[in-house]
Amino acid sequence: MVTAGTVPRRGRASRTSSHDARGALPPRRNAYQQSMARLGWGFSAPALVVIAAVTIFPIVFSVVMSFSNVNVLGSGFSIDGFTLSNYTTVFQASVWQYALAFTVGYTVVTVTLEIVIGTLIALVLERLEAFRGWMMAILLIPWSLITVISATLWGYIYDPTYGIADRIFGALGMGSPVILGTPTSAIIAMIVADVWKTTPFVTIIVLAGLVMLPRDVYEAAEVDGASGWKTFWTVTLPLLRPTIALAVLFRILQAFGVFDLPFVLTQGGPRNATTSLAILGYRVMFTDLKFGPGAAVATTTAVLVVLGCLLFLRVFKSQVTETGDES
Amino acid sequence: MKASRRPLLTAGLALAAATALALTGCSGGSSSAQNGSSKPSGNATKGSISFWAGPSMVGGQDMNKILITEFQKENPGITVKYIPAPQDTDTNRATLTTQISGGGGPDVYLGDVVWPAQFASHQLALPISQYLPKSYWDTFANGLVAGATYNGKVYAAPFFEDQGFLYYRTDILKEDNLTVPTTWEQLVSDAKIAQSKKQVQYGYVFQGANYEGATCDFMEFLTDAGGKVLSSDGKKSALDSPAAVKALTFEQSLVKQGIAPAAVSTYQETQSMNAFQDGDSLFLRNWDYAYASANGQGSKVAGKVGVAPLPTFQGESGSGYSNIGGWDLYVNPHSKNVAADLTFVKFMTGDTAQKIIATQFSEIPTNQAVRTSADVKASNAVLAIVPQTQLVARPSNSPQYPEVSQAIYQAVNGVLAGSQSPSDAIKSASSQINTAVSNGGL
Numbered sequence: 001m002v003t004a005g006t007v008p009r010r011g012r013a014s015r016t017s018s019h020d021a022r023g024a025l026p027p028r029r030n031a032y033q034q035s036m037a038r039l040g041w042g043f044s045a046p047a048l049v050v051i052a053a054v055t056i057f058p059i060v061f062s063v064v065m066s067f068s069n070v071n072v073l074g075s076g077f078s079i080d081g082f083t084l085s086n087y088t089t090v091f092q093a094s095v096w097q098y099a100l101a102f103t104v105g106y107t108v109v110t111v112t113l114e115i116v117i118g119t120l121i122a123l124v125l126e127r128l129e130a131f132r133g134w135m136m137a138i139l140l141i142p143w144s145l146i147t148v149i150s151a152t153l154w155g156y157i158y159d160p161t162y163g164i165a166d167r168i169f170g171a172l173g174m175g176s177p178v179i180l181g182t183p184t185s186a187i188i189a190m191i192v193a194d195v196w197k198t199t200p201f202v203t204i205i206v207l208a209g210l211v212m213l214p215r216d217v218y219e220a221a222e223v224d225g226a227s228g229w230k231t232f233w234t235v236t237l238p239l240l241r242p243t244i245a246l247a248v249l250f251r252i253l254q255a256f257g258v259f260d261l262p263f264v265l266t267q268g269g270p271r272n273a274t275t276s277l278a279i280l281g282y283r284v285m286f287t288d289l290k291f292g293p294g295a296a297v298a299t300t301t302a303v304l305v306v307l308g309c310l311l312f313l314r315v316f317k318s319q320v321t322e323t324g325d326e327s
Numbered sequence: 328m329k330a331s332r333r334p335l336l337t338a339g340l341a342l343a344a345a346t347a348l349a350l351t352g353c354s355g356g357s358s359s360a361q362n363g364s365s366k367p368s369g370n371a372t373k374g375s376i377s378f379w380a381g382p383s384m385v386g387g388q389d390m391n392k393i394l395i396t397e398f399q400k401e402n403p404g405i406t407v408k409y410i411p412a413p414q415d416t417d418t419n420r421a422t423l424t425t426q427i428s429g430g431g432g433p434d435v436y437l438g439d440v441v442w443p444a445q446f447a448s449h450q451l452a453l454p455i456s457q458y459l460p461k462s463y464w465d466t467f468a469n470g471l472v473a474g475a476t477y478n479g480k481v482y483a484a485p486f487f488e489d490q491g492f493l494y495y496r497t498d499i500l501k502e503d504n505l506t507v508p509t510t511w512e513q514l515v516s517d518a519k520i521a522q523s524k525k526q527v528q529y530g531y532v533f534q535g536a537n538y539e540g541a542t543c544d545f546m547e548f549l550t551d552a553g554g555k556v557l558s559s560d561g562k563k564s565a566l567d568s569p570a571a572v573k574a575l576t577f578e579q580s581l582v583k584q585g586i587a588p589a590a591v592s593t594y595q596e597t598q599s600m601n602a603f604q605d606g607d608s609l610f611l612r613n614w615d616y617a618y619a620s621a622n623g624q625g626s627k628v629a630g631k632v633g634v635a636p637l638p639t640f641q642g643e644s645g646s647g648y649s650n651i652g653g654w655d656l657y658v659n660p661h662s663k664n665v666a667a668d669l670t671f672v673k674f675m676t677g678d679t680a681q682k683i684i685a686t687q688f689s690e691i692p693t694n695q696a697v698r699t700s701a702d703v704k705a706s707n708a709v710l711a712i713v714p715q716t717q718l719v720a721r722p723s724n725s726p727q728y729p730e731v732s733q734a735i736y737q738a739v740n741g742v743l744a745g746s747q748s749p750s751d752a753i754k755s756a757s758s759q760i761n762t763a764v765s766n767g768g769l
Contacts, residue, residue, distance in 0.1 A: 072428045074450035074660040093769040160590030161602060181592040181744050269537025270592060271741035284769050286421035287729045289449055293769055 059302075065295035072289050086296035095272055096297065099280045100304075106187070106276065107255040107308075110194045114251060115244060117195065118202025123232075125203065126210045136204070143200040151264035154193040155180075158265070180266055183273035190261050190274055198254070202247045209243025210236070245316050249309055256305040277301040363460035369664030375406035376667050379433035380654075381419065382411050383688060385619070390688045397683065398674050405667050412437070416539065427451045427659055434662040435671055437486060440474055440653045441539075441723035441732075447477040448726035453658040456481035458669055466676070468695045474720055475655050483655035484672050485693035487684055490649035490718060491547055491637055492709060494603065494611040494621060498631040499526050507633065510641045511551070511577060514610060518586045521609045530586035532599040533612040535578070535743040540595055541736035542721060543650040544612060548574035550648040550719040551639040556731065556760065557722045564760035566735075567753055575749035577640075579742050592743035604628060612637065614652060615709045619689045634709055636716040648719040653691070685710065730763035 066086050068079045090096050121139070125132055142150065157165050158179040166176055180186045213236070221231045259278035262268050268275035268283070275283075277297060285294030383390040395407045410433055413419045420442065426432035428451065438446065446452040456464070457480070464472050464481065471485040493514075495507055499521050508514040518530020534540035549555070554570030557563065581587040588602070596613060603611035604626040611617065621632040639647035656675055658668045674680055681692040686706045691713060692698050704711050722731055738756035741747040747755075762768035 072424065072449050074427055074452075076428055076430060089767065089769060095769055160588070160593060161598065161607075176589075178588075178590045178593060178744075181590060183744065183746050267537045269737070269740050270744035271537065271737045271746060273746070280769070282421075283733075286424065287417055287733075288727070288769075289424060289445065289729075290769070297769075 062295045063299050065291055066299040068292060070292040070295070072291050077291065083292075086292040087300070089293050090296045090300060095275065096277075096280060098272060099275050099277045102187075102273075102275065103256060103258065103277045103301075106191065106194075106258060107252060110191055110198070110255050111248060111251045113191070113195050114199045114202045115248060118199045118247070119206050119240075119244070121199065121203045122206035122210055123236075125207055136207075139200040139203060142197045143204075145197065147197065147260040148264055150197050151193060151261050154189070154196075155265055158189055181270060183270055186266050186270060186274055190265060193261055193265070194255070194258070198251065202251065205247040205250075206240065206243055209240050213239050241316070245313070248312065248316075252309055252312065253305060256301070256308070363456070363458055363463070365457040367458045367665035367669055369662075369666040369668075370404075371666035371670050372402065373404040374664040374667045375408060376434040376662070376664055376671060377408040377410055378435045378437075378671065379410045379412050379423070380437035381414050383690075385688050388687075390684060390690075393687070394675065394680050394683060397679055398671060401674065401679070402670060405670060407671060424449070424451055427661065430661060432659050432661060434659055434664065435668050436657050436659065437654050438483065438657045440485070440488075440651060440655055441721055441728055442657075443475045443482045443655070444477045444724050444726045444728060446657065447480070447482045450660060452482045453660045453662070453665065454480035454482055455484065455658055455669065455672070458665070459484075459673075463673070466695060467693050468698055470651075470718065470720075471693050474651065474723070477724065477726075483657045484676050486654050486656045486675055487690040488693050489614045489652035489654075489691060490713070490716060491543065491612055491652075492615060492617070492649065492712075492716075493635045493637045493647075494613060494617055495633050495635065496521075496527070496606075496609050496628060496631055497633045499609055500633075502526070507635045508610075508638045509646065510638050510643075511548075511647075512641045514638050515581075515584070515586055518609050519584075522585070527607060527609045529588050529602065529608040531581060531610040531612070532587060532594065532602045532608040533581075533591060534594055534596060534599055535587075535591040535739060536593050536595045536598075537740040538595060538736060539732055541739045542732045543652065545574065545578065545735055545739045546650045546719055546721055547612075547637055547648050548578055551637075551643060552577075553643075555722075556735065557725065557764070561722070561725050562764060564757040564764070566760060567757035571753045572750050573640075575739065575742055575753060578739065579749055582743055592740055615689060615691055618709045634712060636712060646715055646717055649716045651718050651720045653693070725764055727763045727766060730768070731760050734759035734763065 065077070065079060067082055067084070069081050069083055069085075071078045125135060125139075128135060145153075157163050160166055160176070160178045160181065163179075165179055170176055177185060179189050217235055217239070218231065221235050226234070257278050258276045259282065262274040262276055262279050263282075266274045268279045278301065281294050281297035281301065284290050284297055288294075378391070378395065380391045391409055391411075395409055398407060399405070413422060416439055420439070423432060423436060423438070428449075438452075443452070447454070456476075459481075467485055468488070471488060472481055475481050475483040475485060493508075499505075500507065500517070503517075503520055503524070503526075505517045505520065508517055514531060521527050522530055534544050546556075549571055552570040552574040554568045554574060555565050558565045582589055582591060590598070594602075596617075599608075599611060600613060600617060600620060602608050603613075603617075604621055606627045611621075618632070618634050620626065622629045626632075636646035637649055639645065656672045658665060658672065662668050676694055678694065678697060681694040681697040682700075682703060684690040685692045685697060685703045689707055689709065691707075691710060692703070697703055698710070698713075722728060725731060734756040738747070738752035742749050742752045759768070
């Protein structure tokens with residue numbers, strides 16, 4: 001009886017406090033809460049230190065290196081002086097300029113394809129009455145494979161001697177193109193492998209968004225006599241915006257750092273056709289041992305992708321508010 | 328939230344600054360005397376050391392394990408811990424450099440023959456000539472120690488040598504009454520005959536992918552044509568020459584005429600080996616392991632494969648040039664027991680070990696006495712023709728060699744893939760090399 005009596009009271013108490021918070025009043029913190037907060041920080045400090053050690057420190061270290069004369073030596077890194085020369089070297093290098101153009105183009109094309117195809121598949125899956133679970137499971141196989149493994153598998157498919165792609169082109173009377181041997185076809189082949197692998201990720205996110213859409217809007221659209229096509233463009237897509245934005249952001253972040261696909265499939269070739277910024281940074285750092293310019297490549301790449309995401313969010317957000325004003 | 332984030336950020340910055348300070352400076356090794364006058368640290372007969380090497384398997388047995396067992400029989404006081412290294416050379420190097428510059432890493436490591444200059448200039452390898460006398464270095468075959476020397480100090484002991492060879496189908500040459508080609512022109516005409524009779528699909532397979540191997544193959548064509556990569560002082564590119572254009576044009580013509588498959592622009596050793604072993608090609612350029620492999624289990628051409636020095640261009644004297652490959656033994660500057668490391672290095676380059684690698688694993692020994700001994704020659708067909716070959720080294724005496732090589736293999740790969748003309752490719756490679764050796768660019 002005692003417990004039964006306390007539970008509702010507690011519930012009421014929490015409801016009032018949340019009401020307080022909503023009522024524009026700053027949340028009051030008593031001494032107990034403050035000491036608990038301190039205790040909380042204390043308990044999470046070891047974890048935070050570990051996170052700092054494995055993420056924040058390397059990032060800061062990389063930025064420091066990018067602004068210094070770095071020499072890797074047996075005795076450790078020798079870092080001295082502040083310099084911008086790493087950045088001027090990077091910006092002037094035609095291989096960096098190409099890698100930037102390639103990475104941006106690759107990101108735009110793969111993300112666009114994946115969003116379009118992923119959304120289409122999600123729409124089909126949502127309508128699917130039977131076997132939806134099975135279809136999802138099958139779809140997730142490419143996504144769950146480690147990229148190095150799926151890239152190796154695609155390498156077998158594209159192999160010019162015994163690859164299945166070669167046989168298919170032969171059967172279609174298109175001769176025997178060396179898929180990974182010419183710049184255009186190598187880039188297309190990489191895009192295909194990427195789209196195959198990551199479209200399911202977009203599908204899952206969009207499907208989750210679709211399932212959560214309110215039914216009544218669709219009923220209203222039906223009552224108004226909107227066609228399926230019109231419903232999709234004016235109801236489904238605007239409501240899906242936040243979901244799609246999330247998927248795009250995740251994908252941009254990942255696609256901009258593409259490394260494993262070219263590393264396994266082409267080593268950045270033919271010539272430097274598939275050298276992404278990540279491949280270039282790796283090569284400059286770990287093959288040429290030029291850690292200063294390498295860190296500059298890494299830092300610029302990170303800054304660029306963050307800027308790209310912010311820009312995307314800004315454009316997308318303004319569109320969202322526009323539609324918000326309309327409704 | 329805001330208030331609590333700031334101390335964390337400050338802490339992070341402080342941590343970074345502290346580490347940057349700690350890592351700064353403290354470079355510079357003691358300048359020591361040359362030619363074996365210094366005394367290594369540690370005990371030459373006691374202790375435990377680690378050895379880093381890529382597994383080298385023949386018939387299910389790892390060469391490194393067998394050698395370590397032999398070593399411990401002779402040196403019971405020293406325990407050797409074997410650390411298998413990544414098979415991919417660049418991954419191997421990246422792992423080693425990060426480990427060693429981080430203050431750790433294996434005591435002795437097997438490294439590529441083109442690493443000494445880069446590793447020396449970054450202090451990732453110990454100049455072992457300060458501990459080992461001239462009499463030791465004299466046990467090696469000519470020219471090998473020079474390849475491991477940088478600024479007058481030797482940084483590695485040559486463990487096994489490798490070089491390019493021409494492999495050919497004995498059955499087809501005999502059927503067509505052809506002799507083993509000594510010129511590239513003859514190779515092309517032989518190939519055309521066999522191809523027109525449908526005995527093989529292709530005439531010649533080699534390495535043209537976007538990697539180090541394409542540099543090795545090109546070095547052979549280039550030297551045959553009379554060209555070179557760097558000026559004699561190593562400070563400028565000497566690549567922009569008619570000889571280089573001739574060499575690259577010839578490589579391109581192999582693909583254009585259908586002598587080599589178009590896919591050669593994606594071929595590393597494995598792919599070219601597969602094509603030859605499947606009976607698809609009359610000739611193959613490969614390293615010394617290819618003889619055992621082509622005549623071994625799983626090869627469709629086993630028993631029908633011969634080996635010869637590579638051809639040269641018409642009008643040149645002697646055989647063609649073979650690019651030097653192979654692996655050297657390096658000592659980590661952080662090693663605590665350099666004396667034991669050197670005992671191990673001496674064993675690995677001595678009679679017992681060198682005989683094992685030559686007779687059981689068909690490697691080319693670096694030890695001159697083993698190399699010329701009759702029983703070793705008799706057990707290794709490839710070794711028997713080594714004296715007839717002419718060697719050329721890659722320009723790896725430059726600390727910027729990796730970038731020089733990238734310029735070369737990208738040019739070769741671009742031409743084979745059809746995205747550049749030979750003369751344009753040579754011009755841009757040459758300017759890339761000039762930027763690289765002046766330590767500029769990316």
